[in-house]
Amino acid sequence: MFDTTHRRLNRLTGEWVLVSPHRTARPWQGQVEDARVPELPAYDPECYLCPGNERAGGHRTPAYDGTFVFDNDFAALTPGVAQAVSDRGGLLVAESERGVCRVVCYSPRHDLPLGQLPVERIRAVMDTWADQYTELGGLDWVSWVQVFENRGAAMGASNPHPHGQIWAEERLPTEAVRELAAQESAAAAGSCLLCDYLAVEEADGARIVLQDEHVTVLVPFWAVWPFETLVLPRGHCGALPDLDGARRDALADALRRLSRRYDSLFGVPFPYTMGLHQRPTDGGAHPGWHLHGHFYPPLLRSATVRKFMVGYELLAQPQRDITPESAAERLRAAVER
Ligand code: H2U
Ligand code: ZN
Numbered sequence: 001m002f003d004t005t006h007r008r009l010n011r012l013t014g015e016w017v018l019v020s021p022h023r024t025a026r027p028w029q030g031q032v033e034d035a036r037v038p039e040l041p042a043y044d045p046e047c048y049l050c051p052g053n054e055r056a057g058g059h060r061t062p063a064y065d066g067t068f069v070f071d072n073d074f075a076a077l078t079p080g081v082a083q084a085v086s087d088r089g090g091l092l093v094a095e096s097e098r099g100v101c102r103v104v105c106y107s108p109r110h111d112l113p114l115g116q117l118p119v120e121r122i123r124a125v126m127d128t129w130a131d132q133y134t135e136l137g138g139l140d141w142v143s144w145v146q147v148f149e150n151r152g153a154a155m156g157a158s159n160p161h162p163h164g165q166i167w168a169e170e171r172l173p174t175e176a177v178r179e180l181a182a183q184e185s186a187a188a189a190g191s192c193l194l195c196d197y198l199a200v201e202e203a204d205g206a207r208i209v210l211q212d213e214h215v216t217v218l219v220p221f222w223a224v225w226p227f228e229t230l231v232l233p234r235g236h237c238g239a240l241p242d243l244d245g246a247r248r249d250a251l252a253d254a255l256r257r258l259s260r261r262y263d264s265l266f267g268v269p270f271p272y273t274m275g276l277h278q279r280p281t282d283g284g285a286h287p288g289w290h291l292h293g294h295f296y297p298p299l300l301r302s303a304t305v306r307k308f309m310v311g312y313e314l315l316a317q318p319q320r321d322i323t324p325e326s327a328a329e330r331l332r333a334a335v336e337r
Contacts, residue, residue: 002323010222011193013178017224018312018319033154035268035303040111040160049161051108061105066121067128068105069166075101077169099169100136104128104147106162113151113162113269115259122252129166129276130240130248136168137239137281144172144280152271154298154306172280179277180289187288194290198232207328210257214250217258219328224318226300226307227265227327229258231293238279238289255293257336262297264337265330272297 007016048055051063056073077099086094106114106125114122129147137145149164150157172180186193201207201218209217209229220230231254237243243251262270273296279289300307300322312319 008222012182016317017222020321021323023321032304033306037268042109042111044110047110047161049105049159049163050110066124069102072101072103077101077167097170102166104164110161115256119252119256122256123249126248126252132166133239133278134241141170142168143282144169144176148275150273154271155273183288192236192288192290195236206325209328209331212250214247215254217254219324223324225296226322227297229295233291237291239291260336261331261334264335266303268303270297
């Protein structure tokens with residue numbers, strides 16, 4: 001049945017994705033992305049994330065050496081918002097939302113993306129993410145700490161200097177609510193959804209991209225984006241601070257290897273949104289929550305042809321052409337550039 005049109009269930013979110021394997025042969029005369037890759041200098045005097053340079057609002061980025069974290073000068077969420085709710089007949093419903101937004105520069109180097117940093121530097125980024133989770137998640141009003149990176153102009157990154165963001169907020173956002181419901185219902189039945197899922201994927205093998213003792217990277221059975229991947233620590237854990245040094249090193253190495261494979265797939269720095277889903281910090285124990293990372297890259301057939309989430313996707317449900325199995329096969333075969 002997987003050779004013909006079918007739909008697959010995303011067990012984490014409960015959403016279906018339509019898979020149409022025969023459609024990959026269709027011609028394309030639509031938008032092409034700009035595949036030219038500008039050579040980046042190690043330091044750019046115009047870059048507000050490079051050491052010593054000026055940012056918005058009169059702030060200055062210090063002469064940092066490792067990772068550097070600062071409060072976003074244009075924060076979408078701020079801690080001081082007055083608490084309020086508004087409900088007109090159950091139809092116009094609104095709630096205030098408090099939060100904190102930070103920017104994380106991975107290193108002073110303007111030209112080195114996460115995957116090109118030495119593995120101990122990636123580990124340092126991971127330690128920063130863990131510390132931020134502990135600090136922000138430790139605030140008694142913060143329920144969710146979202147670590148993410150938008151890489152490349154195609155994904156809306158506003159600056160090529162390798163960096164990510166952290167948004168911490170008062171309530172669980174939509175994706176977290178869905179993933180929590182699925183994982184808690186598995187936990188209520190005495191199991192971990194992602195431990196069980198990982199065991200099935202490892203036994204099957206068709207969607208595994210890379211793996212070592214501590215981490216498995218795979219194209220999820222229910223992947224929506226053409227080369228979407230799920231990064232799963234093997235062995236149950238809920239958040240980065242739960243991982244010891246060896247497991248953090250393994251995760252850092254998996255991120256390094258995965259992003260290098262992405263970069264070699266179409267011979268360009270692969271754009272993506274990636275992020276970690278760590279256990280909610282709302283005071284609940286959530287023993288069923290399994291730490292994982294999502295990579296959502298938009299490229300479809302080449303450096304210049306991307307997947308658009310339009311039409312049927314916006315109005316009905318996500319749809320994909322190449323199968324998750326063939327995407328995994330290509331990522332497995334890709335060299336680490
Ligand atoms: P993105 O490239 O993912 O947009 O992240 C860059 C962030 O940096 C963005 O959220 C912030 C923007 O608000 N920023 C500052 O905090 N200070 C500046 O001087 C420019 C941009
Ligand atoms: Zn820079």
